[in-house]
Amino acid sequence: MLTNIISISLGAILINNFIFSQFLGCCPFLGCSSKVDTATGMGLAVVFVMGLASAICWVIDQFILVPLGLEFLQTLAFILVIASLVQFVEMFLKKSVPSLYSALGIYLPLITTNCAVLGVVLLNVQNDYNFIESVVYGITGGLGFMLAIVLFASVRERVAFSDYPECFEGFPICLVSAGLLALAFMGFSGMQIFA
C-alpha cells in the first residue's frame, strides 16, 4: 500500500508530470506564469481543487454512477461537480479564510476550465484507483503542476531580459522555453520505482 502510494506520487510529480509529459493544464500554465508570485498562487489553488475534486468525484462515481449503470454520464457529471466545487470553495474561503481567499483571488474561477482537474478525475477512473490512491494522485498531480508552473515562471522572468527574434515575442518564446524544460524533465522518464 505504502509503496503504491510512493510510486503514484513520484510518478505524478516527476516522471509523468502533468504538464511536461501529459500536456494537461497548458492554458493556465502559459497564461498565469509571468510572475513567480502569481504562479505560486495558481499552483496552490490547483493543488487544493484537484485533491478535493478527486475525492468527491470518486465518491460520486462509485456510489451513484456505477450502481445505477450510468458510467456514460461520467464526463457530464464530473465537469458539473468541478464547476460547482470551485464555486463552493470560493464562497467558503471568502467567508471563513479571507486571507487565503485574497491570496488565491482571481485564480479560483479559472480552475474550472483547467483540463488538469478534469483530466486527473478521468485518469483516476481509467486507472481503477481506490479512494486513497485517487486523493494521493490528485494532490501530487497538483504538486507536479505547481512545481512546473513555478519553475517556468522563474525561467520566464529571466527570458524577459534576453534578446530574441522579434517574431518570437510573447507566446512562441514561452513555448520554446517550456520545451527545453520538458526536455529536462524527460531525464526522469527512465526512473523505475519498485517495479
Place this chain on the structure above:
Amino acid sequence: MNIKKQFTEGLITNNPVLVQLIGMCATMAITTTLFNGVGMGLSVLIILTCCNVVVSAIRKIIPNEIRLAIFVVIIAGFVTIVDLLLQAYIPALSDALGVFIPLIVVNCIIIGRAEAFCQKNTVGASFFDGIFQGLGYTLVLIVMCVFRELLGSGRFGGGLIDIVNGFRFTLDGTGSGIQIFPEDFGASILTLPFGGFITLGLLIAIMQYALKKSAKKKEAAAKAEKEAEEVC
C-alpha cells in the same frame, strides 16, 4: 458578416490556435501521427458546429447569469455523444486519443466561440463559424502532425494511409504510412513532448511574422496612396 470573411478569419487571420492562442493542450499532446490529428480535428469540428448552432438558437432565452453553466452542459452533452460514437465505430481512434476526447469539454475553443460569437449572431452565421473555426483547428493539427511525423520518424500519414495492400485510407489505425526516409535518420525527439512545445512555438512565430509583414505591407500601400493623392 459574410461567409468569405468568416472563412479567412477561421483559417488564417483569426485562427483559434495560432492567433487566438486557445485550445493548446490537445494540440501539443496528440499531434504525433496524422491519424490522431485528423481524428481530433474532425471531432472538434463536429462538436463545435453542433454547440454553436444550439447555443445561438437558444441565445435569447438563456439567463445571462448562468450562461456559462448552460454552455458547459451543452458542450458536455455533445462531447459524450461523439465519445460514445467513436468508441463504437472507430475504437482505434478512441484508444489513441484516450482522455483527450472527454477533455474537449474544457477546450477553450468551444466555450470561447459560444461566449464570443454565438451569443450575438444568428444560427446560420454560427453554423459557418463552427465549420470554419473547426477547419482552422484541423489545419493546424495536420501541419503539426506532418512536421513532427516526417522529421521525427521519416513517415507520412501514419495510421491513416496504408500502402501495403495498394494505396488506401484506413480507419482502424493500422496503416503503416509512407516511409519517406529510414526511421533511424529521424530526430525521434520531435515525437516526444519536447517536440510538441517547440513545433507549436515555431508555428506561432511564423504566423506572427507573416501577420506583421502583411500589416506592414498594407500600411505602406495606404501611405503610398495617400502620398499619391497629395501629389495630385
